[in-house]
Amino acid sequence: MRDVRYQLAVDRELDNGLTEAAAEIEVQQTIEGPTTFRVKFSVDICKGNFSLVDDARLNPGASDPELTVMAYLNGESHVLAHGIITQRKLNLAEGGSGSALEVTGQDRRIVMNRVQEDHAHEGKVSDIVDEILASYKFETEVVATEISYEEDRNTLNQAAETDLTFVDRLAGRYDRRFWIDWQASIGITGFDITETAHFKPSPPRPADNPLGFLPPLPLALPLGGANGPELKLNSGDGCSNVASFEVNSQAEAPNQSGPIARVDPESGEVADTEVPEPTTESLGGRAAAPPQARAHRLVTAGNAQEARVRTQAALNDASWSVQATAETSVQALNAIVSPHQIVRVTGAGELNSGDYFVKAVSHTIDPTGHKMRIELLRNALGGS
Numbered sequence: 001m002r003d004v005r006y007q008l009a010v011d012r013e014l015d016n017g018l019t020e021a022a023a024e025i026e027v028q029q030t031i032e033g034p035t036t037f038r039v040k041f042s043v044d045i046c047k048g049n050f051s052l053v054d055d056a057r058l059n060p061g062a063s064d065p066e067l068t069v070m071a072y073l074n075g076e077s078h079v080l081a082h083g084i085i086t087q088r089k090l091n092l093a094e095g096g097s098g099s100a101l102e103v104t105g106q107d108r109r110i111v112m113n114r115v116q117e118d119h120a121h122e123g124k125v126s127d128i129v130d131e132i133l134a135s136y137k138f139e140t141e142v143v144a145t146e147i148s149y150e151e152d153r154n155t156l157n158q159a160a161e162t163d164l165t166f167v168d169r170l171a172g173r174y175d176r177r178f179w180i181d182w183q184a185s186i187g188i189t190g191f192d193i194t195e196t197a198h199f200k201p202s203p204p205r206p207a208d209n210p211l212g213f214l215p216p217l218p219l220a221l222p223l224g225g226a227n228g229p230e231l232k233l234n235s236g237d238g239c240s241n242v243a244s245f246e247v248n249s250q251a252e253a254p255n256q257s258g259p260i261a262r263v264d265p266e267s268g269e270v271a272d273t274e275v276p277e278p279t280t281e282s283l284g285g286r287a288a289a290p291p292q293a294r295a296h297r298l299v300t301a302g303n304a305q306e307a308r309v310r311t312q313a314a315l316n317d318a319s320w321s322v323q324a325t326a327e328t329s330v331q332a333l334n335a336i337v338s339p340h341q342i343v344r345v346t347g348a349g350e351l352n353s354g355d356y357f358v359k360a361v362s363h364t365i366d367p368t369g370h371k372m373r374i375e376l377l378r379n380a381l382g383g384s
Helices: 016-022 109-111 123-136 162-172 306-320
Strands: 002-010 020-030 037-044 066-073 076-091 099-107 115-122 139-142 156-162 175-186 192-200 228-234 242-249 261-265 270-274 322-330 343-346 354-366 369-378
Touching: 002 020, 016 020, 016 037, 020 076, 020 261, 037 066, 037 076, 066 175, 076 109, 076 175, 076 192, 099 109, 109 162, 123 139, 123 162, 123 192, 139 270, 156 162, 162 175, 162 306, 162 369, 261 306, 270 306
Parallel strands: 139 192, 228 343
Antiparallel strands: 002 066, 020 037, 020 354, 037 099, 066 076, 076 099, 115 156, 175 192, 242 322, 261 270, 322 369, 343 354, 354 369
């Protein structure tokens, strides 16, 4: 039996009245940008009740009103979205029915994108990012990077960039992803939300090679199975939980760098390196890309070590050459799917069944149910 319930909170206070007035909720979650939300409230002005229309908490402005969308599945809480209301739209229809108030917003990375900064940073990239994220009062989970910048040699320059643009750029360069997620808690102090900002590989990568300019070892460590639900197609026993499934594969993604050479500015010697293959863990039994070389070298500044790290990040990103989309619902799946999970697909044939990385989830919640459109990525074919 599935017990699915929903709750809204404004400025970290649960509000049953708002929850009951919500006619439709949409949440867009992705590994490539902010979590966004849209909540549509039914408004009845026939009796002259404008309490919802005049609710200052739902009016975007200088106070940065925060809205939280929570789902409870079989008693377990899931924070689907928590962020700042950025837009308000009101539609009043004469006669009562048909009036609606709609608010939209996004997670709190938006506050990182308001002011352009000019800074010359020094130290490890991960330490620089951790300091920036902590300044916005996020809890942080930052995985260490191997690249450091020094004041007397070179600095990491943030020139006319917002902190969000800067952190996103560093995530792309150094094989990290930046995202925010939330945990809800109810204790003696009341309802609260813990926001954690992550700057780390996702899915996890093998440890960085400690051997300087040498290429990383060709590791392809198994993930140890899915940590999310199983998406079942064509089960034949009435237990299928996916309405549709579509897969798209492409074979021309780069899979190695070829030789990379940089001149050391201090010694004048040439340092050689290369990236022989992506280091993303395999999600299947065979490679998704063909064995023929697809070499690609990035033109970057910096020494051979930094060129290798940036090229490795680009190849890892390109390795996700299989994309899929699944349509399901919380009621059918008996689970709520989130980006960064690994889910298992069964019933899609030998090549297309197996583990997939969740790229994005679109949630649509209304009186008919809770639909999920799940975007998936894969770097291999077949079962793992």
